[in-house]
Amino acid sequence: MNFILDNLLSLILWIPALTAIVILLLPRTKVKLIRWVAFLGSLLPLALSLVLWFQYDAAQAGFQFMQRMVWYEAVNASYFLGVDGISVTMVLLTTLLTPAAVLISWSIKENVRSYMVLFMLLETGMLGVFMALDLMLFFVFWEVGLVPMYFLINQWGSGNRDYASIKFLIYTMAGSLGLLLAIQLIGVASGTFDLLQIMEQWPALSEPLTLLGLPISLSIETVKVIAFWAFVIAFAIKVPVWPFHTWLPDAHTEAPTAGSMILAGVLLKLGAYGFLRLVLPLYPEQAQTYAGVLGLLAVLAIIMGALSSWGQKDFKRLVAYSSVNHMGFVILGIAAYAYAGTTLAADDAVIALNGAVLQMFNHGLSAAGMFLLVGVIYERTHTRDLDAFGGLFPLAPVYGGILLFTSMASLGLPGLNGFVSEFMVVRGAWPIFTLYTALAMIGLLITGAYIVKAIRLVLHGPMNERWQGQHLEINRREVFSIAPLMVLMLWIGVWPAWIVKVINQTVLRWFG
């Protein structure tokens, strides 16, 4: 037991990768065995994350479950893990969504072994980002997650997968480029990649940098602004913030169901997490200066994302665009905090930031759920065209009920999870960005329009005779896969204190 607790983070992080190796050793034809090994291999990190969640002491300051080993001595980079209330929430989300996604991947028929190997590696990559306390390590995991996702889209995706996968890869890489340079810059300037040390030194750094003896004399402010934007653009692409979002509808639409679930559920959170973990602590001044711009882009994401979603005829693309809309609230909360965190309105700012973190978790649940449901209907009808459905409710009553429930969570119906976080963001951002918050309401209205549009075209209306007599009902495995998400959606909606308490303590300490 002690071994487990002492190495908890490493275990959670590496068990998926180990599982990948095990799967690699299995014979290619034992599909059933491969699936079960992958499923169990993803359940184990979930169990350990639950241990982590309950062992995590919200009242205690600083990072917990820290683990540190020398890794890359020459540049002072170390294998350094640790979690606080924000990352522990994200770790839980990741380990929760992965088994659900693996379970829904039973429908993958070709090349199951490679698929599952990639999936497991993907999980390690994502978890690493949430746990890393070393900038170098952070970057490595940041990039590691990309590769499996590229192949998942490229190999198991639908129609336009080549375009979508390359767009996803190149776009994200383009962002990473600046991120890598900025990380190097910070590393050189601080003499270490240890995030805790950097957080103390870097924001206070004021003497001019003599960069590698290069004959440039930039003031430290300019250097910081450049590095700030390098970080922001990398993360903004990942979130994605409008107008860096157009890779998302393509990637989400073409990816296999489980890929979309993870993409929307976790990968987008990496960007937002980058803002929380790196941008806000490392660049408080620059963040405050440019918070207005960020807030504007967030509002544009909320409004334009909702509008574009409403304009879709493709069910999956509609859900994909809804992510742009929902993640806009995360960025709005972050921007509100960045603007007012150190001013008189700090109370409001903390509420907004709390809302942003909770919105990350909530969007993870509802977006993954929505993609799962789109996948279920796609598998049976082989179409995503909204006009091709119609009146399916009597044919698939259970599916219809689940779709209604999940869409309502996504819409932010009070009583379900999305409302709590959106309310917190709106409540916190209103005194800080009054106009932006008011404008965001347009997005909230359109959110209603596109959700209702999807339900209307899929479930309601006269039954499309084309599907008469076909078996469209959701099966038990799929219900089993989405049920935990639904339970959480309801639970957070009714009694959010259990999770907000953990987030709130950290936010207060970090940023309060």
Added chain:
Amino acid sequence: MIGPELLAFLVPLPPLLAFFVIVLLTNRKNRLSHRLAVGAMVISWAMAMTIFGLAVSRGDLGHHPIAASVAWLPMGEGVLNLGILIDPLNAITLFFVAWTCLAIFLYSVGYHNFGKPRDPQDRAGLPPKAGGIEPMYARFFAFISLFAFGMLTLSVSDNLLLLFIGWEIMGLCSYLLIGFWYGKDSAKRAMVKAFITTRVGDVFMLLGIAYLYAATGTVNYREILFDEHVLQTLAQMPSVIGGLSAGGLIGLLLFIGTVGKSAQWPLHVWLPDAMEGPTPVSAMIHAATMVSAGVYLMARFFPLVTIGWHEGGALTPTMTLVAVIGAFTALFAATIAVAQNDIKRVLAYSTISQLGYMVAAVGIGAYVAAVFHLVTHAFFKALLFLSSGSVIHGMEHGIHETHDHVDPGDMTNMGGLRRKMPITFWTFLIGGLALSGFPLLTAGFWSKDEILADAFAHGRMVIFVVLALAALLTAFYTMRQITLTFLGKPRTQAAEHAHESVWTMTLPLVVLSVFAVAAGWAGIPDHFPVIGGLIPNWVHGFVGGTLLEHPEAVAFSAVPLLVSISVALGGLLLGWLVYRRVTADAKDPLARLLGPVHTLFKNKYYFDELYDLIFIRPAYWLAETVSYRWIDRGLIDGILHAIGRFALRVGAFLRNVIDLPVINGSADMFSEGVKGAGRGFRVVQTGRVQQYLIVGLLFTGVILSYLLLANP
């Protein structure tokens, strides 16, 4: 022993439990499902009545309410508490909500033909064709249970956030229930319309909540509304909009929520279409509970809406707006109602109009009158909707028997139903008279009269005249409805064979009729001639206690009373005179009289078409064409693709201009040079050992001679 606080917490829960049990477990068992739903509602009703009894017997409930709360959400350093509050307003709301809901639950059993076998040609999502049991019977009870949960939650809440939660849950249920027969195209459109239109109000309301919470640090009613200091701060704090105080703006934002939920102009368009739902739904959502929630919100936040106003003083900008919208809606909807032929649509417009009455009452500061009318209206309008459902049911029966396929809801197809459906007739008559404000006897008279008296007493003449006109039209269209439906002779075969409904439907009608009459007697003004003071004016004393300062009763004046009596009786008489001789296939007498104006009324002033033209189409164009096609696909992706193409060009350039000629070229040159040299030297490589030896000897000789010559 359960304390009253715990009891209030428990009131909304049984229907919620029933909802989950029906959805998850008993959704295929009709009898068990309705037993669960009705049983749960009976338990809630009993708890509500107990609480009401406790509340009434408690002296000075306004200052010593039943209240409790729990910590719900950590918010930074603070915490958000949610809880329950039983003060006079909540107690009386709980009273009428519990009664009407119970009546409607019971009615639904008969309405959905419980006990009849399922007709094999019926399909889920379409109304039963020939009197078979509703295919989605259990689902209906699940939905109305969830709905009742929402309304009961709202009725016991002690804060704005919990109110909003109940409010939105009702919104969802209303959406699902309007579209209960989702297979019908019209129902499908109506559900979307209702959801989106009310959501317009809801997003403003959300802003209002956020604003109020940010400005005061709480959402609890009493901490805001019972605290002079907080109210004063809100009244003085400038808002983001110039000329309005923060309190005034918050009141306005909340009012927009009311406009959506209570279907006030200009967001009224959803309610008439909502009649696509089954009748119990119309009664519950669109008369007794959900639309009342909007007015309840206004009554609840009366101190905030009227911030900066002193009794008898000039109206604040926010109040003026509220009063004008309310009064305008009251008259506007009444004019539409006179030209509708669908029995439920008339009631729908009548509801909009009556809600306008209440909103106007809040706007002119007539707090008690507004709440009083809210209560009486809930009873008599629920009664009218349920009666009309019974009429439609009877007509459907006739249609089924005679195969005379006419629209069962169209009043021009009815006539003479008083003999076929006596209980329905008498209860409808009672409800109709109450709606018209038939003097002295009915509840509607007392509550409506109080609003008119208040407007008159405080000199709000425009409001007074508009409301009096609306009352005249109300009496007129109500009598038109009664005459067309029940009086005269049957105009179709179906009406000839109509049939009284089963007891589960008629019993609720009778119960509601009692309230439609008697509820008014609790609020007879003390100064009323002759009968005033015989029954103490309980409503004024009780409801007035909700406010920090008890509002003054309006002094008696004969003018509004006479106006009120004459418009009611005059309207009823006119309605009867105009419509008593309508025969089958005859044109509406009013259409002859009013001509194009009637067409305008009949087409609801073309608001649907107008909104479609100026809001819906442009918005969708913005979404589909501008945001998606032009910006995302065209502009942003265009730039990305251009960058991609540029990168490819650069690559091609590098290859064609630098790689190929320069790098490859120089490499080639080198290799060609080597090759050439090789070719040149190849002649030496003969492979003959003798030649190699000769060459070797020659070289050795040259080197030796050099060494010897150099080092003598």
